[in-house]
Amino acid sequence: MTSAIDPLPLPQPLTPRLIATDLDGTLLRDDKSISDRTVAALAAAEEAGIEVFFVTGRPARWMGVVSDHVQGHGLAICANGAAVVDLRAGGKLLEVRPLDRDTALAVVRALRDAAPGTSFAVELTNAFHHEPDYPPFQLDEGSTVAAAEKLLHEEGSAPGPPVIKLLAHHPELTPDAFLTVARTAVGHLANFTRSSPTALLEISGLGVSKASTLALCCAQRGISADEVVAFGDMPNDVEMLTWAGTSYAMGNAHPDVIAAASGRTVANNEDGVAVIIEQILAGEQAQAPDGNS
Missing domain, CATH: 3.30.1240.10 (Hypothetical Protein, Haloacid Dehalogenase-like Hydrolase; Chain: A; domain 2)
Incomplete structure (x- = not known):
């Protein structure tokens, strides 16, 4: 069944440097799987030079749902910003922002x-x-x-x-x-x-959130908020979606998330993240004068 929600068009031109996506209810389908279409979209973004960060409330040890699909995009912000891990290194902790x-x-x-x-x-x-x-x-x-x-x-x-x-x-x-x-x-x-x-x-x-840790990681890479596209569905995503230059609430998102995001895509079960990534990459290709992305 197709959702009645059509993804809102991205402002053009847009050349994001980083995609930040929540997992549960966003990148993952309700059965906790990640579709072939989504895997392909993440790989295509990476090939186009766009970094991919998984940004989730999950702890590092619960990242098996995506660890087999990370390819080159293996960095994850876990526990709502309290930990940064490298999934390519078996979930190695790179940074911890603890609660006293x-x-x-x-x-x-x-x-x-x-x-x-x-x-x-x-x-x-x-x-x-x-x-x-x-x-x-x-x-x-x-x-x-x-x-x-x-x-x-x-x-x-x-x-x-x-x-x-x-x-x-x-x-x-x-x-x-x-x-x-x-x-x-x-x-x-x-x-x-x-x-x-x-x-x-x-x-x-205090001060630890998906948004604040993502901002720190982006600053380390010289990436501004305007160069980030973010996706989410629940209240723990609101600050991240507000911070990112372009953000999308899923079709299944909480009302507060819809209010915070700059755009809206279809539901997680309809590969809403992949739909927007494909649109981003198609837009870049259309703007290239020689037909190359």
């Missing part, structure tokens, strides 16, 4: 007061741990199950592995209502966002 453990503890205490019934999980650079009441969304084998206060406590003088994300779930509040409660209560301590259809919040260090 004392800050995480303060957030836990504040949310327990502001939204009783909240349960927590702690995402480290090397593991995932959770409280007993935390729902089994996608739990790792070998996880420690304990109260968040214990999970965040460091034994001895040696620092523990960095916390890259704190997760908070509420069994009754709506997702957007829970996000509002959290930002009101402790938005001055950390960055709060969400990407799940449930009331699951993703909490990073």
Whole structure:
């Protein structure tokens, strides 16, 4: 079935230097697969000299959905900006922007007061741990199950592995209502966002987001925001889509994402990212006086 949403035309001329794409609900189809069309579009962008960054809320160890298709574009911004990894090197961590453990503890205490019934999980650079009441969304084998206060406590003088994300779930509040409660209560301590259809919040260090880490990576490469095309579908993509010079909300996107993006494409199940990449490359070819891209 074809979506009623037609991709909006790109402003011409446009010669982006980097494509930044979210994964779940954006590049990936609902069954978590990546289509042959999308793989081909990413490869074609790379051949045209356009860098590709995967920008996701997933931790590095959950990047197997795309690691077989990275070709030359193996850099990923994971955990909503808290980690930069090289998928070509087996998910090697290149940079970490952690959440301070004392800050995480303060957030836990504040949310327990502001939204009783909240349960927590702690995402480290090397593991995932959770409280007993935390729902089994996608739990790792070998996880420690304990109260968040214990999970965040460091034994001895040696620092523990960095916390890259704190997760908070509420069994009754709506997702957007829970996000509002959290930002009101402790938005001055950390960055709060969400990407799940449930009331699951993703909490990073203050100032850490997909957008801020993408901006740092682009600055290292001499790439400006105007030279970036970004794609997303959920609230954790809003800042990135606002920052990028050209951005697209998927046909299946959250209303806040649609409002933030400069354009809109078809849904993830209809290869909306590939549709726009093909349009970009076709536009470049059409402008080349000798017919070459």
